[in-house]
Every structure is written in structure tokens, then in C-alpha cells.
Amino acid sequence: MSTEIEWFSTWFDSPYYHLLYRDRDQQEARDFIDALLVHLHPKPGTRLLDLACGKGRHAIYLSEKGYDVTGVDLSPESIVYARQFAQPQLHFEVHDMRDPLPWGPFDFIFNLFTSFGYFAEETENVVALRSAAAALRPGGKMVIDFMNTERAVFELVGREEKTVDGITFHLRRHLDNGFIVKEIRFTDPEGRAQFFEERVRALRRVQFEEYFLMAGLRLAEVLGDYHLTPYDGHRSPRMIFVLKK
Template identity: 80%
Template structure:
């Protein structure tokens, strides 16, 4: 399925400035979340896991350190090239667009973590992506989608912010555009050129997600609200974490 080169995520995620801006993402918190998930889901030692939209592979690497057979896929060739240096017999990485069928399965668990969903301009493609994931799950397999709590995110949107990282000042502007939460990122690069990127994530409600799941043939088992796996509360939860079953 060919897709336009102009899709924001196909250029921004491959930029070294993307990795610079998000350099300080909390690794400890991510590992804690994964530990909690594994305790909660208790996969068997022989489990095959897919990290869908794995970025540079740090969560896939961590999962493989736990002894599971892990595959990581991501749209960004640069991120996958970086991840490949950690690959081994039970840890594989592939450049892959989640809208396309996954030839690497079947998997017992699919993880889609840290708001790596809802990027597509065409809403039906969200369902296409979920159907591709569902097709790669074993019957009885589970999928975890960790998304922002849209309700709270929209309510508390910080319109303007500046972040200085290693001498680069990133100017961030956030707003709602139709059905998307948009973050505009502008900065002057090391060559003195003005650069601008934007991130667009569809402001998906729980209800909308539930419609998607139904269309993809996935059953919603539970909704969790934070990385400690507390129950989801629309007003207060920082996250909206879906546990789905095929």
C-alpha cells in the first residue's frame, strides 16, 4: 500500500532533532511500566512478542532481556538501522508500516506503547492498522495499546513552551486542529537554517477506540489509566491503556 512521502511521521521520526528533543524521555518509567505489564499479563517464557512502532527499539531490547522472543517494527529506517545493532536470534527488527499486513507473526502479545497510534490523516487507516495487528495475533492473544488520555490532554493543553537541549532551542506550540492534537516544533538547526516539523495525533476518545476495536475483531478486556496500571478515570488518568483480546 503506497503512502505519501509527505506524511509528517515519515520525515520527523527520521530526523536527528527528533531524537535530540526527546532524549530525556524517562527510561526508568518506561521499564517500570513494562515490568508492571508483564506482571499483569504473565506471558509464558516461550511467548512471542511484537513491539509495534518500536522506534529505536529500547522497549523491544528490554523485553528481550526478560527472555522473550521479540520482534520490533517501525516505519523509520533510521531507527531500525540503529536497533539492528542489538538484534540476535530472539530479537528481530524490521522496517514496516503498521497499515500493511505483518508477515512476521503469529504473536502471543502485541504492544503499541507511548502514544504510537492515531497518526494517519485518513481515519479508516487506523482500523486497517488494527486489523493488520489482529491478523498477526494468535487466537486468544492479547494486544496492549498505550495512548494519551485524550480527554485530559486536550483539557490541559500547554499552548506554548520552549525547551533548550544541547544548545538547540525548540519552540513548541500546541493546538487542536479538527480532530487532531497538533504540536508544532520549530528551531534553528546547526547550519543556521530555520526548521519546522509538526506532530499530529488524532484526539481519539475511548468510545472511538471501542468502535475501532469492534471493526478489527478485538475484544476490550480492560482499560487502565496509568503506568502503575490503576483503573482508568476520564478526568484524572494520565494515560488510556487498552488491553485487548483476539
């Protein structure tokens, strides 16, 4: 594992990350989870893991549905926020997905909204999947929701500006050595220039399938959007993998 500071360990803890993405569609997220639950039909009381849970919006909603939910995330700030909603069937922990998960076993593991492929070394993706697989019960299922990289690369918007609460974010996207990179520049309220970067590996379906094989996970199906229609490599906005141990 690299000893350099990893971009996600600082950016996801920044208040500006949450400001930039404040307007994410909460209803779309809930509708997606509702569709997943109908599709997967977990029994009441099922143990679920929200892997890379952020501030816990999906974990909280899953808990409201009657499941025993654990949410884990690398960001201490996000977990501090999420823990205000904790109760006996809803727990939050600071955790690096590359490390073994001590809170299992789980019946289902959800990794939603492109929360994968951040690591500098490709082998770390397999390490993360193996850690998740080890925390699944035999016969358990894992859902990985990732962008459809083929379409995302084709439609990449090079430059964009977005103003939120008086702060103008200057965004630049480009490809760099197998990663889709988003550079984020802005001036904070104290007049200081700020720079952050997001780097997500431009993973195609075939690469994921190799990872799954190495992690001992069987690919059950690939869905293409939040309505769970079948995946189409050219047109689908998402790649949603349903995996079985």
C-alpha cells in the same frame, strides 16, 4: 492512502526528533513494562511484537526478560540503530503498521507510548488494527497505550520552549480538525530555520471502542496509568487498552 508525505515519515527519521525527546524517562518505561508483564504473565519464550518500536528500547528490554521479540517501525534510521542489538530472539524490521505483518503469529502485541492515531484518514486506524489483529494468535492479547485525550486536551500547554545541546525548540500546541497538533520550530547549527509538526488524532475512548469492534478485538480492560490503576476519564494520564482476539 494519501500520496502526500506524511509528517511521521520525516520527523521520526530526523536526528532532531531524538534530540528533543532525549530525556524521556527510561526507568519509567522499564517499570511500566515490568508491571505489564506481571499483569499479563506471558510464559517464557512467548512471541511478542513491539509495534512502532522506535530505536528498540522496549523490545530490547523485553528480549532481556526472555521473550522472543520482533520490533517494527516505519523509520529506517531507527531500525538501523536498533539492529545493532539484534540477536536470535530479537529482530527488527522496517514496517508500516497499516500493511499486513508477515512475521507472526504473535502471542502479544504491544503498541506503547502513544504510537497510534497519526494517520490523516481515520479509516487507516482501523486498517492498522486489523493488520495487527491478523498477526495475533487466537486468544492472543494486544496492549495499546495512548494518552488520555480528555485530560490532554483540557491541560494542553499552548506554547513552550526547550533548549537541548544549544538548540532552542519553540513548541506550539493546538487543536486542528480532530487532531492535537504540535508545531516544532528551531534553528539548526548551520543557521537554517527548521519546521516539523506532530499530528495525533484526539481519540476518545468511545472512538477506540468502535475501532476495536471493527477490527474484531474484544476490550478486556482499560487501565489509567503506568502503575496499571483503573482508568478514570477525568483524572487518568493514560488510556491503556488490553485487547483480546
